[in-house]
Amino acid sequence: MAELLVYSERVDTARELVAGGKELAAALGLGVSAVALGPGAGAAASELAGAGADTVYVSEDAAFDGWPADAVAAGLAQIVEQAGASVVLVGSTRRGKETAPRLAQKLGAGCVTDVNSLVVEDGELLAGRYAFGGATVAREKLATATKVFAVMPKTFSADGASAGAGNVVTPALTVSTAVKLVDRRAKEGDHVNLDAAPIIVGVGRGFNAREDLALGDDLAAALGAVVGCTKSLADFKWLGEDRIIGLSGAKTAPDLYLSVGVSGQIQHTVGVSAAKLIAAVNKDKEAPIFGMADYGLVGDLYQVLPALVERLKSV
Amino acid sequence: MDIVVCVKTNPDLQMVRIKHREAVTEAVPYKIGDLEKNALEAAVVLRDAVGGKVTALCLAEGNRKAAEGIKEALAMGADEAVVIDDPALAEPDQAAVAAALAAAVKKIGACDLLLFGEGSTDNYTGQVGARVAELLGLPQIGYARKMEAADGAVRCERSMDDMIETLEAPLPAVVTVVSEINEPRIPGLTQIMKAKSKPLQVWALADLGLDAPAPVREIVSNLAEEQDRKRILFEGAAAEQADAFVNALIKEGVLRR
Numbered sequence: 001m002a003e004l005l006v007y008s009e010r011v012d013t014a015r016e017l018v019a020g021g022k023e024l025a026a027a028l029g030l031g032v033s034a035v036a037l038g039p040g041a042g043a044a045a046s047e048l049a050g051a052g053a054d055t056v057y058v059s060e061d062a063a064f065d066g067w068p069a070d071a072v073a074a075g076l077a078q079i080v081e082q083a084g085a086s087v088v089l090v091g092s093t094r095r096g097k098e099t100a101p102r103l104a105q106k107l108g109a110g111c112v113t114d115v116n117s118l119v120v121e122d123g124e125l126l127a128g129r130y131a132f133g134g135a136t137v138a139r140e141k142l143a144t145a146t147k148v149f150a151v152m153p154k155t156f157s158a159d160g161a162s163a164g165a166g167n168v169v170t171p172a173l174t175v176s177t178a179v180k181l182v183d184r185r186a187k188e189g190d191h192v193n194l195d196a197a198p199i200i201v202g203v204g205r206g207f208n209a210r211e212d213l214a215l216g217d218d219l220a221a222a223l224g225a226v227v228g229c230t231k232s233l234a235d236f237k238w239l240g241e242d243r244i245i246g247l248s249g250a251k252t253a254p255d256l257y258l259s260v261g262v263s264g265q266i267q268h269t270v271g272v273s274a275a276k277l278i279a280a281v282n283k284d285k286e287a288p289i290f291g292m293a294d295y296g297l298v299g300d301l302y303q304v305l306p307a308l309v310e311r312l313k314s315v
Numbered sequence: 316m317d318i319v320v321c322v323k324t325n326p327d328l329q330m331v332r333i334k335h336r337e338a339v340t341e342a343v344p345y346k347i348g349d350l351e352k353n354a355l356e357a358a359v360v361l362r363d364a365v366g367g368k369v370t371a372l373c374l375a376e377g378n379r380k381a382a383e384g385i386k387e388a389l390a391m392g393a394d395e396a397v398v399i400d401d402p403a404l405a406e407p408d409q410a411a412v413a414a415a416l417a418a419a420v421k422k423i424g425a426c427d428l429l430l431f432g433e434g435s436t437d438n439y440t441g442q443v444g445a446r447v448a449e450l451l452g453l454p455q456i457g458y459a460r461k462m463e464a465a466d467g468a469v470r471c472e473r474s475m476d477d478m479i480e481t482l483e484a485p486l487p488a489v490v491t492v493v494s495e496i497n498e499p500r501i502p503g504l505t506q507i508m509k510a511k512s513k514p515l516q517v518w519a520l521a522d523l524g525l526d527a528p529a530p531v532r533e534i535v536s537n538l539a540e541e542q543d544r545k546r547i548l549f550e551g552a553a554a555e556q557a558d559a560f561v562n563a564l565i566k567e568g569v570l571r572r
Contacts, residue, residue, distance in 0.1 A: 101442035110531035
């Protein structure tokens with residue numbers, strides 16, 4: 001049986017892709033295999049075997065340390081051939097997104113990156129991704145025999161995947177990388193995880209000064225929320241780039257996204273369009289953000305935010 | 316050091332309007348993408364430091380006004396420019412773009428460093444740099460926010476999900492850059508005038524020894540999403556708005572205490 005092959009250097013993303021891949025594979029008549037690469041991949045492999053993959057290909061070859069694109073693409077291409085895979089799902093993380101096109105080029109395959117929906121229609125895979133800076137959603141099909149899709153984390157849920165055979169295989173691979181890892185260090189400061197936050201307060205250019213962002217911090221604290229921002233505030237260096245929401249930052253799906261002083265340009269809102277609830281504070285009643293919000297507070301954030309913090313004290 | 320910078324003209328996204336769920340791009344100005352300008356700036360700075368030549372390479376893609384974009388690249392400091400213009404590449408997929416660019420880089424000949432933006436501002440697929448690297452058999456470093464090149468190697472710092480990495484690759488190599496790497500210059504009038512006399516070549520697919528590409532991808536539809544939101548607005552005194560809004564949030568069940 002031909003295979004649908006799943007790979008991500010992030011185990012949580014790989015588990016999601018196994019779960020989502022199983023449904024697609026069932027509709028296409030394919031089996032599901034997963035790949036774990038790099039030092040320590042053995043542990044990831046057993047997790048993926050438990051998550052529903054029929055076969056897990058694992059290699060702890062030192063060339064995969066740091067997941068360089070040239071070595072990972074070469075390794076995956078060899079596994080694709082051994083497994084007889086016709087569909088490859090790669091997690092569309094930064095690393096996955098530089099690897100998937102290289103793999104596709106090796107395989108003579110078409111590739112779609114940043115896929116945020118993937119379904120089978122009339123027996124064919126149909127991938128959705130944002131286009132025109134997020135203004136539209138392009139639905140794309142690939143015409144090649146082998147197809148590579150780089151799928152955004154959280155596109156599928158890892159829950160509820162049916163069990164697979166879970167065979168762990170160690171393939172013989174010939175891989176090397178020309179890229180040398182000189183240094184790797186954790187990012188300084190608090191690591192912000194917008195992906196996992198149930199509530200996000202998003203701040204934008206409606207704030208007059210950097211120190212005024214304390215109002216947004218107070219509101220976030222009262223809501224138990226994490227603060228994110230538009231790209232412009234990161235460009236001003238008011239907040240770090242890991243807080244950017246939107247096309248050039250995080251694509252989130254919180255229970256509540258509350259924007260403050262955000263006009264609602266599509267390059268930003270593309271990062272919150274999957275939120276269960278969207279609310280907005282803005283003094284301009286005509287701001288585009290109100291057109292896509294469930295709740296809008298039309299008013300000066302310098303008055304509305306303290307009032308909200310006060311009101312939330314009695315919840 | 317001979318550097319080739321791949322640039323593309325992109326529609327000004329602030330000017331794209333949605334009509335009947337379709338993006339309207341008529342009368343929208345096209346310009347070189349922001350990240351490609353970062354790549355050009357990085358190339359010009361490096362050339363000024365170590366000597367050599369910067370060639371701007373642009374694939375025209377039909378009506379995307381590549382002729383104007385390439386002039387801007389020359390004004391920013393590129394020494395020469397090449398435009399690939401062929402009717403068969405009016406709406407190319409990434410495999411077709413990569414094949415044409417890789418063939419053009421080979422024809423240009425001397426290339427120690429091949430630079431791209433991390434993605435184009437319009438569709439941001441980020442595929443072309445990696446595909447060209449594979450076609451030319453070159454190492455690639457993505458997302459560079461600092462770059463230095465000397466002694467036959469390029470060294471880049473890049474920011475990944477929770478890590479800062481420093482990577483080094485032997486030249487020739489492909490590097491894609493992010494906006495943090497620099498602040499692209501805005502060319503002055505003298506530079507714009509000088510750009511007009513710089514060498515510019517236009518190549519068709521036949522000049523590159525390529526046939527019209529077989530499409531690998533079909534765009535089935537490309538429409539704005541329909542947002543189904545409640546659009547309830549609260550106005551009036553701040554305290555009243557806050558009260559009504561928080562009550563609504565309690566009803567929605569999103570305030571977990």
